[in-house]
Amino acid sequence: MNKTVVSAKTLDEAITKGCAELGVDMTEVDFNILDEGGMFKKMQVEITVKGSEPAPVKPAIVPADQSPVADADAQPTKPTQTAQPDVEEFEIVGQAKPAKAAREPRPVTEFDPNCPKFAKTLAFAQEFFRLMGDNLTVTTAHDDQEFTILVDGEDVSRLIGKNGKTMAAINTIVAAIGVNTHCGEPRRVVVDIAHYREKRRESLIALAKRKAEYVKTSGKSVKLEPMPARERVIVHLALQDVEGIITQSEGVEPQRFLVIKPGAR
Numbered sequence: 001m002n003k004t005v006v007s008a009k010t011l012d013e014a015i016t017k018g019c020a021e022l023g024v025d026m027t028e029v030d031f032n033i034l035d036e037g038g039m040f041k042k043m044q045v046e047i048t049v050k051g052s053e054p055a056p057v058k059p060a061i062v063p064a065d066q067s068p069v070a071d072a073d074a075q076p077t078k079p080t081q082t083a084q085p086d087v088e089e090f091e092i093v094g095q096a097k098p099a100k101a102a103r104e105p106r107p108v109t110e111f112d113p114n115c116p117k118f119a120k121t122l123a124f125a126q127e128f129f130r131l132m133g134d135n136l137t138v139t140t141a142h143d144d145q146e147f148t149i150l151v152d153g154e155d156v157s158r159l160i161g162k163n164g165k166t167m168a169a170i171n172t173i174v175a176a177i178g179v180n181t182h183c184g185e186p187r188r189v190v191v192d193i194a195h196y197r198e199k200r201r202e203s204l205i206a207l208a209k210r211k212a213e214y215v216k217t218s219g220k221s222v223k224l225e226p227m228p229a230r231e232r233v234i235v236h237l238a239l240q241d242v243e244g245i246i247t248q249s250e251g252v253e254p255q256r257f258l259v260i261k262p263g264a265r
Contacts, residue, residue, distance in 0.1 A: 002049040005034065007042040010229035012236075012249050012256070018047025026247075027240040036188055118147050121189055124177045125149045128170075132159060142187065149174065151193045159193050164200055167193050168228065204231055205238045211260050216244045221261040226251065232258050 004021045008014035011033065019026050030048050037043030122140060129136045129151055136153035151159070160167045175189040190197075204227075211222045224235070235258050236247050246263040249256055 003046065005044060005046050007044055009037075009042055010253060010256070011043065011045065012229040012232045014043060014045035015047065015233070015236075016249065018045065022047060022049060024049055026236060033188075118189075121147070121174060121177050122149065125151075125174050125191070128174065145187060146190045147187045148190045148192055150195075151191065152195075156194045160196050163225075163227065164196055167191060167196060200231070201234055204234050208235045208238045208260070209242075212239050212242050212245050215260050215262055216242075219262050221259055223250075224258045224260070226255045226257045228254075229256075232256070 002022070004018050006014050006018045006021065008017055011031075015026060015029070015031055018031070019029060022029065028050055030050055032046040032048070033043065034046055035041075035044035118140075122138075126138045129138050133153070133155070136151060136156070139150045141148045141150060158166070159170065161169075170193075171189075171191040174191050177189075192198075207224075211224070214220075215222055227235075232249055239245060239247050239260065244262060244264070246261050248259050248261060250259055251257050
């Protein structure tokens, strides 16, 4: 098995769970978010072993001179039933329940800026930030994965908060409007204030590399402060090719944190 679809509350938990099912290390897989989930629904993530491709199925060939010959004296046989595919079952209070089929990934379509989901989300964000203060500008950007609402202006640090916690709370509110206003667009809705996300990403990568060097020279483990799954993944990926150290998530949300440890991958 080189691919699996898992359900989890966070991306980090999903990757860890998928790697356990596939029996591989985190550095050996790619992931694709099929469903962001929500307040009452877990996210769906497809985990695939890097470089794996399904083997082609060769059709069986029966030589013409080996085709079966009917026996006149043979008793007529009953028609065989088509074999049914095996369905994994779980025992729940004495009753067998078939496992749910994995969801098909939603295709990424050409971006439609007039999609009701994004039009209503943007209108809500503009009114939201108008009430938050003067001199705030709201613009948008998008790529194959995200619809980003960019906010800038004077004194925006109060909207970011320590380690982006206030911005994350605002993002949850704004994204919920997009998630609950359905249309055919699978992109995530992301709020970015004063380009904080890219600055935070660069800061996390620099921090991860400094701590990794300390772990390699001292032989001691280092525990980082609690951070959301999105940021833990940034650290995981930044250190995945560093020899002599491993990264591991510990704790329970929202206080889940990363530990950088000496060890071989």
